[in-house]
Amino acid sequence: MNKELAKNFAPGHSACQGCGFPAIVRTILGEATTPIVVANATGCLEVTSTIYPYTAWKVPYIHNAFENAAATISGVERAYKALSKKGKIKKKIKFVAFGGDGGTYDIGLQSLSGALERGHDFLYVVYDNGGYMNTGNQRSSATPYGAGTETTPVGKESFGKMETRKSIMEIVNAHRVPYLAQANVAYLADLKKKAKKALEVEGPSFLAVFSPCTNNWKFPTSQYVRIARLATETNFWPLYEIENGKYNINWATEKPKPVEEFLKTQGRFKHLFSEKNKGVLKEVQKKVDDEWMRLVNLTD
Amino acid sequence: MDNKKREIAIKHDIKKAPKTGNWRYMRPEVDKEKCIGCTTCVPFCPDVSIEMKKWKDGEKDKADIDYDFCKGCGVCADVCPVKAIRMLKK
Numbered sequence A: 001m002n003k004e005l006a007k008n009f010a011p012g013h014s015a016c017q018g019c020g021f022p023a024i025v026r027t028i029l030g031e032a033t034t035p036i037v038v039a040n041a042t043g044c045l046e047v048t049s050t051i052y053p054y055t056a057w058k059v060p061y062i063h064n065a066f067e068n069a070a071a072t073i074s075g076v077e078r079a080y081k082a083l084s085k086k087g088k089i090k091k092k093i094k095f096v097a098f099g100g101d102g103g104t105y106d107i108g109l110q111s112l113s114g115a116l117e118r119g120h121d122f123l124y125v126v127y128d129n130g131g132y133m134n135t136g137n138q139r140s141s142a143t144p145y146g147a148g149t150e151t152t153p154v155g156k157e158s159f160g161k162m163e164t165r166k167s168i169m170e171i172v173n174a175h176r177v178p179y180l181a182q183a184n185v186a187y188l189a190d191l192k193k194k195a196k197k198a199l200e201v202e203g204p205s206f207l208a209v210f211s212p213c214t215n216n217w218k219f220p221t222s223q224y225v226r227i228a229r230l231a232t233e234t235n236f237w238p239l240y241e242i243e244n245g246k247y248n249i250n251w252a253t254e255k256p257k258p259v260e261e262f263l264k265t266q267g268r269f270k271h272l273f274s275e276k277n278k279g280v281l282k283e284v285q286k287k288v289d290d291e292w293m294r295l296v297n298l299t300d
Numbered sequence B: 001m002d003n004k005k006r007e008i009a010i011k012h013d014i015k016k017a018p019k020t021g022n023w024r025y026m027r028p029e030v031d032k033e034k035c036i037g038c039t040t041c042v043p044f045c046p047d048v049s050i051e052m053k054k055w056k057d058g059e060k061d062k063a064d065i066d067y068d069f070c071k072g073c074g075v076c077a078d079v080c081p082v083k084a085i086r087m088l089k090k
Helices: A021-030 A044-049 A069-085 A101-106 A109-118 A168-173 A188-200 A221-233 A267-273 A275-299 B002-008 B075-079
Strands: A036-040 A061-063 A094-100 A123-128 A179-184 A205-210 A240-243 A246-249 B026-030 B050-053 B062-065 B085-089
Touching: A021 A044, A021 A094, A021 A123, A021 A188, A036 A044, A036 A069, A044 A094, A061 A069, A069 A094, A069 A109, A069 A123, A094 A101, A101 A109, A101 A123, A101 A168, A109 A123, A109 A168, A123 A188, A168 A179, A168 A205, A179 A188, A179 A221, A188 A205, A188 A240, A205 A221, A221 B075, A246 A275, A267 A275, B026 B062, B075 B085
Parallel strands: A036 A061, A036 A094, A094 A123, A123 A205, A179 A205
Antiparallel strands: A179 A240, A240 A246, B026 B085, B050 B062
């Protein structure tokens, strides 16, 4: 066992073989220079890391319901502020909330929005695996266009999810928070840099991290890094940050790969390669290109 | 009072953690001759089972796998740039 990496998040948790989020959690917590308090919304991360009577967390950890990780961490942060004002706590403490895409994009959106607006000093991390993977692959508003899930099944009439995923970065940016960034588990050096910046910021900060799900995206357990890297190389998941309203793209290439390269690695997009779904495949590429152009225009 | 407080404090003891090594059906094995000691595989391991250990004098530390918690996902074998890690049937 690597003691240095297990410092904050121990092995022995029951995340699937080849899951992406343990690396995300360790990288982000590893960048902290002060003690940290973690709140965690219900999701894969919570159910796999805290099976009674065990816990994988070696930092103070609060479990709460699905919808209120941000509200919980705001309460903790405010209590800390009050106590340090009275002189009862002397050291500096940082607060981090982890949530999956279900607990952030859908169920926890209003508590996140409230916490961002109140300007608490915390970092919110969403590990985005595009669906409710822990309950068996139901669609969420982060599920990409065209993906087959349990609640958007593929069949004669349907090609999977027919709606475009929503942009959580835009929603969070509308709160005018000082720092937010989109990162990817395959680019750990970039994630490290962003985590460091986000933890240094006074006030709310936000990280959206791409986290492949081997079980419900339907790919072999050994492939998560490869697939996450393809997501960025095809511009499906661009790496960028927004610092005080200023956009900055962290990774770009002259010739991005066609999005098919990313889609064909996963079983949830298998149906898109049939003859009758050719139009959908084109639509996916168009959506990716449009989104990238929109982003490029914003950086100027 | 103080003593009581200490008794209920939760201590982290890795020895009591469930050994997820019994999930494994494929076993990663490092070819130390091939390994270039680049540490690419180390942070990607979901169960932090890879450590860089001293191998020979005057050479770089090489990847070494601890099988207590390794679930055998094969991520290390996939990310290795020189294919020094092989997945073997048990």
